[in-house]
Amino acid sequence: MSFGWSKPYEPTSALGKWFDERLPVPRLVHGSLGGGYEVPRNINYFYNFGVLAGLALVIQIVTGVVLAMHYAANTEVAFSSVEHIMRDVNYGWLMRYMHANGASFFFIVVYVHMWRGLYYGSYKAPRELVWMLGVVIFLLMMATAFMGYVLPWGQMSFWGATVITNLFSAIPVVGDAIVTFLLGGFAVDNATLNRFFSLHFLLPFIIAGVVMLKIWSLHIPGSNNPTGVEVKGPADTIPFHPYFTAKDLFGVGVYLTIFSIFLFFMPNFLGHPDNYIEANALATPEHIVPEWYFWPFYAILRAFTFDFILEAKLWGVVAMVSAIVLLFFLPWLDSSPVKSMRYRPKARMWTYVLLADILILSWCGGAVAEQPYIIISQIAAIYYFAHFLIILPLVSRTETPLPLPASISEAVLKGDASTGAPAGITDTGRNAAPTAQPAE
Amino acid sequence: MFRFISYAIGATFIFVLILAGYTDLKAAADAETSESDQVREEYHKYNKSVDWSWNGNMGLGVFGGFDNQQLQRGFQVYKDVCSGCHSLKRVAFRNLQEIGFNEAEVKQIATDWVVEVPSINPDTGEADTRPATLADKFPEVYPNEIAARAANNNALPPDMSLIAKSRPDGSNYLYSLITGYEPVPASFPESQKQEGLNYNPHFHSLWIAMPPQLSDGLVEYADGTPATIDQMGKDVAAFLTWAAEPKMEERKQAGIGTIIFLLIFTGLAYIAYRRVWADQKH
Numbered sequence: 001m002s003f004g005w006s007k008p009y010e011p012t013s014a015l016g017k018w019f020d021e022r023l024p025v026p027r028l029v030h031g032s033l034g035g036g037y038e039v040p041r042n043i044n045y046f047y048n049f050g051v052l053a054g055l056a057l058v059i060q061i062v063t064g065v066v067l068a069m070h071y072a073a074n075t076e077v078a079f080s081s082v083e084h085i086m087r088d089v090n091y092g093w094l095m096r097y098m099h100a101n102g103a104s105f106f107f108i109v110v111y112v113h114m115w116r117g118l119y120y121g122s123y124k125a126p127r128e129l130v131w132m133l134g135v136v137i138f139l140l141m142m143a144t145a146f147m148g149y150v151l152p153w154g155q156m157s158f159w160g161a162t163v164i165t166n167l168f169s170a171i172p173v174v175g176d177a178i179v180t181f182l183l184g185g186f187a188v189d190n191a192t193l194n195r196f197f198s199l200h201f202l203l204p205f206i207i208a209g210v211v212m213l214k215i216w217s218l219h220i221p222g223s224n225n226p227t228g229v230e231v232k233g234p235a236d237t238i239p240f241h242p243y244f245t246a247k248d249l250f251g252v253g254v255y256l257t258i259f260s261i262f263l264f265f266m267p268n269f270l271g272h273p274d275n276y277i278e279a280n281a282l283a284t285p286e287h288i289v290p291e292w293y294f295w296p297f298y299a300i301l302r303a304f305t306f307d308f309i310l311e312a313k314l315w316g317v318v319a320m321v322s323a324i325v326l327l328f329f330l331p332w333l334d335s336s337p338v339k340s341m342r343y344r345p346k347a348r349m350w351t352y353v354l355l356a357d358i359l360i361l362s363w364c365g366g367a368v369a370e371q372p373y374i375i376i377s378q379i380a381a382i383y384y385f386a387h388f389l390i391i392l393p394l395v396s397r398t399e400t401p402l403p404l405p406a407s408i409s410e411a412v413l414k415g416d417a418s419t420g421a422p423a424g425i426t427d428t429g430r431n432a433a434p435t436a437q438p439a440e
Numbered sequence: 441m442f443r444f445i446s447y448a449i450g451a452t453f454i455f456v457l458i459l460a461g462y463t464d465l466k467a468a469a470d471a472e473t474s475e476s477d478q479v480r481e482e483y484h485k486y487n488k489s490v491d492w493s494w495n496g497n498m499g500l501g502v503f504g505g506f507d508n509q510q511l512q513r514g515f516q517v518y519k520d521v522c523s524g525c526h527s528l529k530r531v532a533f534r535n536l537q538e539i540g541f542n543e544a545e546v547k548q549i550a551t552d553w554v555v556e557v558p559s560i561n562p563d564t565g566e567a568d569t570r571p572a573t574l575a576d577k578f579p580e581v582y583p584n585e586i587a588a589r590a591a592n593n594n595a596l597p598p599d600m601s602l603i604a605k606s607r608p609d610g611s612n613y614l615y616s617l618i619t620g621y622e623p624v625p626a627s628f629p630e631s632q633k634q635e636g637l638n639y640n641p642h643f644h645s646l647w648i649a650m651p652p653q654l655s656d657g658l659v660e661y662a663d664g665t666p667a668t669i670d671q672m673g674k675d676v677a678a679f680l681t682w683a684a685e686p687k688m689e690e691r692k693q694a695g696i697g698t699i700i701f702l703l704i705f706t707g708l709a710y711i712a713y714r715r716v717w718a719d720q721k722h
Contacts, residue, residue: 041720083530083602086687093687094694238720246709246716253706260702264695265501268605276606276684277598286644306460315456322449333446371468378461382454389450393443412721 003038003222005234006031032219038237039244040225042412046120047223048251049113054211055252056106061204063099071151073197075190078153079278097267103145104270105259107293110138118330119351121339122224128331133214135327137207142294142324144203147196149291150188154275159288161188161196167301170314187281227411228339229404236408287368295365296358297323299377300384302369319381326388333388336396343402347395350387357383479632485620485641487612490674494681494688502696505689506682508540513661514679515539517672520659522600523554525592525650528578530601531683538686539679546574555579593636595649604677604684611681616642619673621652 009027011017020026030036070089072081085092114134117123123131146164150157165182169175184191222231231237262269270292274285290298297320304316326333334347341348357380364377405411496504515536518528533550537543556569557579572579581597582588588596604610620642624633637647654669661667682688 080530087530087535093691097691242716243720246713250706250709250713253702253709257699257702257706260695260698264691264698267691273606273608273610276602303457304460306456306463308456308459312460319453322453329446332442335443371464374464375461375468378457378464382457385450385453385457389446389453393446 003231003234003237005237006036006038007239009034009036032215033245034241035239037219037222037240038231038234039223039240040231040236040408041238041243042227042408043223043225043244045251046112046116046226048248048255049109049116051248052109052251052255053106053113055255056102056109057204057207057211059098059102060106061208063095063102064201064204066095067099068201071197073151073194075153075193075279078151078193082152094263097263101259101262101267101270103148104291104293105255105262106141107145109255110141111293114138115355118354119341119348120224120226121228121334121336121341123331124334124339125331126221127218127224129217130214131331132328133210133217135324137210137214138327139324140203140207140210144200144207145291145293147200147203149275150193150196151200152275153193153279155277155279155283155285156272156275156288158188158279158281159285160290161192163288164290165192167313167317170311170317172314224339225408226340226342227405227408228343229406229408229411232407233409289366292362292366295363296361297365299361299365300381302365303374303377303381305374319385323384326385330388334392334396336399336401338401338404343404344395344399345402346399347392350391350395353383354387357387475629476632479629480644480646483625483628483641483646484644485616487609487616487642488620489612490615490677492611492678492681502692505692506539506678509663510675510678511539511682512541513663513665513671514675514677514682516659516661517654517676518600518679519549521653521672522676523578523581525581525588525597526600527580527582528600528683529580530577530599531686532575532577533572534574535686539682543574550574550576553579555581593649597650600680600683602684604681606684610684611677613642614677614680615673617648618653618676619669 009020009024009030011020011026016026067085070081070085070092072078082096085096087093089095117131117134146160150161165179165188168178168182171178180186182192183189184195222237225231272289272291289295300323301316301320304312304319306312306315308315310318336344336347338344341351360380361377361384364373364380367373405414492504493507493510494504495501518526533546533553536546536549541549550572553572557572557576559568559570560566561568580599582591585596604614607613617640621638621640624639628639632646634647637649638651639646640648654672656669657667658672659667665671685691
């Protein structure tokens with residue numbers, strides 16, 4: 001749909017024609033996933049992760065719907081109903097382990113997908129909304145995963161929910177009222193479990209809706225690519241089908257194989273043993289840790305230990321929220337006209353530092369809140385904010401990018417980017433339009 | 441303008457973090473770890489590792505299953521020793537058939553079980569008990585937590601159904617804990633000794649309410665295996681591992697089939713991908 005040379009849909013059968021005239025779903029599929037969607041020919045394996053994220057969402061919804069048929073959201077029986085699924089429901093263990101590990105794998109895929117976006121500058125014009133909708137999905141995923149983790153009603157479910165909902169009490173004046181409103185009472189209890197179950201069932205479908213918007217907005221300019229140079233002509237692209245359907249099928253195979261290794265041979269590796277103890281409001285676990293995918297943000301939250309004008313806890317909450325919300329502003333924080341880090345040696349270096357920084361934050365977030373982890377997470381949190389709010393804006397204004405290839409096809413044919421024409425830089429500025437305008 | 445707002449926000453966070461880091465470091469320099477923490481760190485012992493049947497060849501665990509003979513011995517230890525205090529409320533008698541007991545044996549075990557199942561007298565409607573059946577779960581030992589604590593010096597013996605999964609490295613931990621009682625080391629500081637508790641360096645606080653349970657020859661194994669402390673420790677830990685994850689063998693078998701399928705699928709998909717792309721530069 002996005003380029004003038006995309007193949008239009010042509011029904012091959014009388015039935016197809018009949019259908020297309022009345023409800024053009026075949027046309028939609030052809031234009032968004034079929035031969036009618038033109039994709040830069042040079043996208044690499046990192047670009048498999050969008051489809052994989054979609055697959056991960058589908059796995060969560062399918063297994064989740066089945067689990068909901070056997071699960072009971074009541075504090076008296078929730079834990080036992082999960083054990084009933086594990087022991088007595090046919091293939092219940094499979095559904096539950098798929099769902100629990102599937103959540104972790106969903107986050108792994110999304111983190112790689114986000115990293116890809118960061119590295120190749122996919123958040124920049126004209127794809128700001130694609131990126132921002134992605135951040136919306138990320139936030140919804142976090143909410144969904146958090147509430148899902150409460151449902152088995154184990155010790156970590158209960159205490160994790162208590163700690164996290166308690167954060168809202170840091171908000172001045174209305175904080176306590178908000179906590180009571182969220183929990184449906186003064187503590188995490190049956191009302192909390194019920195509303196979390198309801199929302200946990202609802203949110204994935206909202207995510208699916210946002211995914212559609214995201215793909216829609218992606219398909220206006222079409223996919224970015226590792227050079228970050230916009231598509232200029234038919235030589236730069238190949239149709240999604242069969243080229244990328246074939247490549248994605250292979251990617252799906254690799255993904256499912258790795259997923260299966262965890263699922264069948266180490267299903268509890270990513271979980272916490274304490275969640276096999278039923279929730280007990282009178283026994284606080286020694287260390288309360290969230291699931292691994294929250295660790296970087298949990299580390300930022302805990303790094304703020306000093307009451308400076310505001311309470312330390314409030315600083316922590318504000319910083320943790322900001323750490324994610326600032327991603328919405330990334331397209332404007334990074335003002336460089338060059339998208340891909342391939343041609344931005346300075347920014348590339350800092351982006352790798354960011355990767356290391358986030359890994360360090362994760363490590364600290366999973367560790368006990370003691371020295372030296374506290375000071376390490378403080379330093380790492382300093383870098384996190386410095387990177388996005390200071391270094392990136394500065395570097396993007398001062399660096400000298402490498403010469404860009406004149407076009408994708410040239411980069412592919414010559415193989416080496418550094419031989420490209422320097423004139424390319426201005427061509428790929430934020431206002432550069434693809435040579436062919438979107439079809440509509 | 442936007443740029444300066446971003447610098448300002450960044451600088452604010454950094455400033456507050458530096459303040460926090462500085463005060464924390466100062467506090468850490470003055471702080472001393474409490475004596476009890478130090479003692480815990482010094483005397484605590486890590487798990488002994490056992491070569492379990494389910495670890496399989498080279499410890500890969502892919503093909504490793506349960507050893508039913510061992511599980512049956514472990515059940516015997518649980519029944520004769522642990523079941524006096526620890527319940528197994530998520531496991532049903534019928535499940536014992538999965539570890540190689542036949543139906544008649546399991547029926548016998550159920551009807552002979554010391555604790556009966558709560559029920560209602562069909563004539564008077566009053567609370568009553570009846571012998572367990574195949575379909576029943578193992579009845580709970582104590583009527584409630586207060587009774588359990590009253591009988592155990594105010595400690596609560598946890599249910600054993602999930603114990604192997606609710607402790608890190610559960611199987612090794614169970615074995616280490618149950619066989620790990622030792623005399624208190626001579627160097628152990630007097631002030632850290634806990635009256636009424638038992639010294640066990642594998643327990644997180646070093647002092648556990650449960651007295652040592654095993655002694656050589658405590659049970660007489662039906663299969664004639666000599667009942668040493670070590671043997672009983674391994675057997676009961678294996679049984680409890682099964683109790684926590686009874687579907688392990690089914691899971692691994694399904695896993696092997698799935699992965700073989702996926703490898704073939706992925707291989708074919710790769711060939712298809714290369715073929716489709718044969719005419720393209722990328």
